Amino acid sequence: MDIITDLTLVGALAIAWTAAGLVADGLQGARSAAQLRRRAGWLSALVIIGSAVFVAVPATAWVRPGESNAPAAVLLAAIPALVVLTIGVRRLGQVRRGAGAFATAPHAPLPPGLRAAAAHPLILVPMQVTGLAALLGVPIAARLVEVPASDVAGYAITAVGVAVVAIGVRAAVRHSRLSLLALAPIGRSRPRIPVSSR
Helix, strand or coil, rough: CCHHHHHHHHHHHHHHHHHHHHHCCCHHHCCCCCHHHHHHHHHHHHHHHHHHHHHHHHHHHHHHHCCCCCHHHHHHHHHHHHHHHHHHHHHHHHHHHHHHHCCCCCCCEECHHHHHHCCHHHHHHHHHHHHHHHHHHHHCCCCCCCCCCCHHHHHHHHHHHHHHHHHHHHHHHHHHHHHHHHHHHHHHCCCCEEEEEE
């Protein structure tokens, strides 16, 4: 299989998952429930496109004769993509259904609990890590990096590890802050029990 086909497949994978990571990052910034529902729909579509490209890579390598670097290039991205498909998609569906509950009032402000759910790390982190890993596959598909190449692989794994930790910490801090905002009205609305004087 030629280098153009490899680059096309891996490039499409990188574009789809990087776009998914960017949309997931802005999910909690929606101004209304209707906007959150639209963004969740776009994110679901990007996940479907990215998953279809994952299926297309081995299928194309099997159908077309010749050596292909595409399967090796997408292997690193396959692990976080599995987390997206097993956990992230379910949580994204919950957010989309929660936003859909406000369909009769599309301009209603976004409830803090729904905003916190949209910022959950299990939605954001796997998608951004998949996009990052897919981007690292582009030089492999372009045959700029040979696999295995111990030095380059070591640097790449270190860079991905640092990025994963940074993405995870950022997502966890943001989710915690939004969760506290969701619980704040509950704390303020506690009924006061009058003290009767004798």
